[in-house]
Amino acid sequence: MERKSIIWKHIKEHRMSYLFGFALLSIASVLQLVIPTLLGVFTDRLEMAELTYKEALTFALWMVLAGIGIALFRSSSRIFLFRLSRLLDMRIRDELFKHWETLSTHYFKNRRVGDLMSHAISDVSVIREVTQNGIFNTLEAVVLISITVVTMVTSVDPLLTLLTLLPLPLLSVLAYRFKRRIQKESTSVQEAIGDLTSRVQEFVAGIRVVKSFLQEKEQIRLFRQDNGHAVAMNRKLVKSNSLFGALSSAVVGFSFLVSVVLGGIMVLHNRITLGEFVAFNSFLSLLMGPIENLGKVVNTMQRGKASEERLLAILNTRADVADDSNADPSVQTIGGEIEIRNLTFCYPESKEPALRNISLKVPKGTSLAIVGRVGSGKSTLVHLLVRLYNPPKGTVFIDGREISEIPLQVLRGHVGIVPQDQFLFSTTIRDNISFDPKPYRDEEIEQAAKLAQVYDNIVEFPNQFQTALGERGISLSGGQRQRVSIARAIIKKPSILIFDDSLSAVDTETEDRILEGLDTVMENRTTIIIGHRISSVQSADQIVVLEEGELVERGTHESLLEHNGIYADMYHKQLLDEATRQQEQEWEEEAVDGVSDYKEPVQSRQGGEVAAAQDSRAGTKLASGGRAG
Secondary structure, eight states, rough: OOOOOSHHHHHHTTHHHHHHHHHHHHHHHHHHHHHHHHHHHHHHHHHHTTOOOHHHHHHHHHHHHHHHHHHHHHHHHHHHHHHHHHHHHHHHHHHHHHOOOOOOOOHHTTTTHHHHHIIIIIIIHHHHHIIIHHHHHHHHHHHHHHHHHHHHHHTTHHHHHHHHHTTTTTHHHHHHHHHHHHHHHHHHHHHHHHHHHHHHHHHHHHHHHHHHTTHHHHHHHHHHHHHHHHHHHHHHHHHHHHHHHHHHHHHHHHHHHHHHHHHHHHHHHSSSSSHHHHHHHHHHHHHHHHHHHHHHHHHHHHHHHHHHHHHHHHOOOSSOOOOOOTOOOEEEOOOEEEEEEEEEEEOOSSSSSEEEEEEEEEOOOOOEEEEEEETTSHHHHHHHHTTTTOOOTSSSSTEEGGGGGGGGHHHTTTTEEOTTOOOSSSBBBHHHHHHHOOOOOHHHHHHHHHHHTEEEHHHSSSGGOOOOOOGGGGGGHHHHHHHHHHHHHHHOOSSSEEEETTTTTHHHHHHHHHHHHHHHHHHTSEEEOOSOOOTTOEEEEOEEEETTEEEEEEEEHHHHHHHHHHHHHHHHHHHHHHHHHHHHHHHHHHHHHHHHHHHHHHHHHOOOOHHHHHHHHHHHHHHHHHHHO
8 A cells, every 4th residue: 555644644643642742832832921921010010119029039939930840841842752753763764674675676776875875864864853843843833822822912912913913924925935945955955965875885885996996086076076966955955944044034023023113102102011011022022933933844844745755755666576465375395396488588677588488497406507698698597586576477486386376485595596796794704604594503604614615714814703794795805705605505405506606706626626515515406506617517417508598508518518509619618718728827837937947046156067057947948938928
């Protein structure tokens, strides 16, 4: 169901608490009328020279007691009402975060991190300000203005009250004229804050690239540009607020002018007493604060409306990947048999299908390798298997059951995936490996690290498994991040294990050790391996080759080599590249040895004949190294 309001829903749910806070504020407002009334009586008694010392002390005592009562009830109402606004603040952030977790990766793919942070921090803070100062000032203005005007009419003079308050409706006209302007400028301010936050987040995440390419000055320029834009937007909003405040003060000042001039004339004509004149102006002074605050409330409400619309746009976004109505709650585990039937899939923002007419079957406990060029659809296929995107109906089945019938929590809880980006959280290595609702013992964590061939690296750190990682695991190398990601996937002992090009950042020797250690993990588990290196996929039970989203080859390593197609071409190219790298490495080692042999006799000076012989041998090796180059 679409939500239409955040603020009013909160007020409705806590209406009894708001009524109690309103009652406290009303008592404080009534007590504020006591002091002007006492001042009026005090002035009349003083003018008539009838004031005694005892009466003066009595007046002073009542004023002090009224002041204490005002402070007590007003502060109590503020604390009570402000507490409710903080509850809303916390509640919105909780709801926002929970709602984000229900949305698919497609939602976050099209949005900047800075904008999301701006929603969670800046927009929520504006909403809190509406329910905090906005509601408090509105309630105080309504109560105080109402009872003060009634008191002014009944205790002083109706005509003077009417003429004095006559200019005040102009404030409503001003508020209406500034309404759209302030709301529009407030939206621009929030967007500028989002741009600035995104710039900082992007800089921090890419600090290595910035420094490697000497882009510090350019980043400073871009930051100043966004910072300047944010300042400019805030200045426009401040100008509008200041202009509205100045015009509001002018209207209020004109009311005071009317009060002083007409009230003074009435005192001279004995229409009202001097005490009534003093009391009237004291009453009017009480009104000025709430009336001016109403102007601020209009500004706050318009800013709040802009922020509320931005937040509602998120909260009303429906999750496009969720448990279907046909999901079977009785399914608590999966075996691992995978079948894909005539799968054609197109991303929401794309017109061309990423996958076309894919059909294959992976029996339980067997392994499937997927190879292909960049952009051929390998990762897309994996994303559909864990329902990061919804596959078309009747195309993807697990254990003979359509994937939409399996609850998401069960599906993802029994699938272990090592993604391409190897994202690690800025917590400890232990927490990253045991990143699962299920708790794990230290022995299980260490065993997973050993199978992933990262244990030896971890124990070299001073804090070992308690080593805290930086942002996105920046303190680890690319290969170490990949191996920690592998450990994180295999520790949960899933029914289906997916490696999405997860060995690209390790050398071939480490790759061989990882694959050897994973043999026991992959046993009796359905395993899908996506890779560019033939060495990491050649032992799979079946291998498929994707080309531009289509399945063009399938078979075992030997049968695909005999087929002499794309797979065989990739295999021979990698063999050639490996042989070339090996030869170059041998030549470099020979060249280094030659330089070492050349330098030693020169430094030692141990006889002419020995030196000559060594120089001759070194020259031969250097010549060999030069041909290699």
